[in-house]
Amino acid sequence: DVKVTQSSRYLVKRTGEKVFLECVQDMDHENMFWYRQDPGLGLRLIYFSYDVKMKEKGDIPEGYSVSREKKERFSLILESASTNQTSMYLCASSYPGEVEELFFGSGTQLSVL
Amino acid sequence: GQNIDQPTEMTATEGAIVQINCTYQTSGFNGLFWYQQHAGEAPTFLSYNVLDGLEEKGRFSSFLSRSKGYSYLLLKELQMKDSASYLCAVKNSNYQLIWGAGTKLIIKP
Numbered sequence: 093d094v095k096v097t098q099s100s101r102y103l104v105k106r107t108g109e110k111v112f113l114e115c116v117q118d119m120d121h122e123n124m125f126w127y128r129q130d131p132g133l134g135l136r137l138i139y140f141s142y143d144v145k146m147k148e149k150g151d152i153p154e155g156y157s158v159s160r161e162k163k164e165r166f167s168l169i170l171e172s173a174s175t176n177q178t179s180m181y182l183c184a185s186s187y188p189g190e191v192e193e194l195f196f197g198s199g200t201q202l203s204v205l
Numbered sequence: 206g207q208n209i210d211q212p213t214e215m216t217a218t219e220g221a222i223v224q225i226n227c228t229y230q231t232s233g234f235n236g237l238f239w240y241q242q243h244a245g246e247a248p249t250f251l252s253y254n255v256l257d258g259l260e261e262k263g264r265f266s267s268f269l270s271r272s273k274g275y276s277y278l279l280l281k282e283l284q285m286k287d288s289a290s291y292l293c294a295v296k297n298s299n300y301q302l303i304w305g306a307g308t309k310l311i312i313k314p
Contacts, residue, residue, distance in 0.1 A: 096247070134209060134304030135248075135292070182247065190255075191236070194302075196247035 095119075098183050098197035105204050111170040113200050115183030121195070122188055124166035126150075126158065129180040129199070141166055142188075173204045207231045209305035211293050216311045217283055225278045225291050225308045233298020239267055239278045240292040242307065248292055251278070280310075288312045 099114035117124065123142055127135040137150030139158040147158050155177060159167045166185075170177055180201050184194040210228045217223040229237070236255040240248040254260055254269035254276060266279040280287055293305040 132213075132306055134306050135294075135302075136304075137302070191253050193238075193250045193253070194240075194248070196249070198247045199245075 096183055096185055096195050096197040098181075098200050100200050101198065103200055103202045105170075105173050105202065107174060107204060109170075109173050109204075111173050111202065111204075113168040113170075113181055113183075113202070115166045115168070115197055116164050117166075117183075117185040117195070118164065119185060119187070119195065120163065121185035122163070123186045123192065124160065125184045125186075125194070126156075126166065126168045127182045127184065128152070129182055135182065138168065173202075175204050178202060178204045207297065207303050209293055209295060209303055211291075211305040211308045213306070214309045214311065216313060217280075219283055219285060219312055219314050221283050222279065222281050223283060223310065225280070225293075225310065227276045227278070227293035227305060229274050229276070229293070229295045229303070229305075231295050231297040231303050234271055235296040235298065235300055237267075237269055237276050238292075238294040238296070238302070239276075240294065241289050242292060243289045251291075283312050285312050285314070 096117045125140045126138040141147045141160045157169045180199050182199045183197040186192045239251040242248040252267040259268045264281045269276045290307040290309045292307045294302045
């Protein structure tokens with residue numbers, strides 16, 4: 093069974109803390125993505141990567157960075173967490189092709205106090 | 206700008222049929238997706254349309270009209286487990302995915 097695993101289901105952090113969200117996929121997918129999901133809004137793309145050591149900014153990269161040192165792992169970093177980064181964070185992966193169906197992790201609900 | 210519109214919430218009865226609409230305005234078109242997301246869970250892929258017409262997959266069907274910027278997801282023989290949010294997403298000419306806010310479907314016995 094294909095799997096995208098996010099390290100934490102719930103996370104509570106303080107303003108100004110550095111936060112790491114980890115995502116691992118076991119499908120040998122080239123493409124990996126980080127989205128945030130907020131009530132009443134569509135998924136918004138933060139960063140994506142099409143290969144190891146490669147990263148591209150999405151629609152809302154401000155305040156975030158990413159790391160992809162290995163093909164299966166894509167990390168999202170909040171350098172200095174702020175309250176407006178309280179959100180559900182979803183990691184996804186896909187294999188390049190016409191359809192590029194996304195496989196999502198279960199999400200990390202991050203609360204920044 | 207680019208946007209995807211879908212109803213915020215719909216209610217239907219177990220055993221019935223429901224149609225969830227999605228209209229889009231994007232810079233170009235390279236496919237439309239429907240995903241299902243149960244509360245507290247990951248979205249899962251349901252369907253993909255790139256040509257006009259109806260794609261049927263069991264109890265679920267998805268329709269696309271590119272000239273009208275319109276799609277719908279049709280769910281037949283509704284079951285309680287179909288209670289979920291349904292997300293519409295369009296891939297634009299830059300191969301970026303533009304997402305709707307989702308439609309929360311409530312199934313009543």
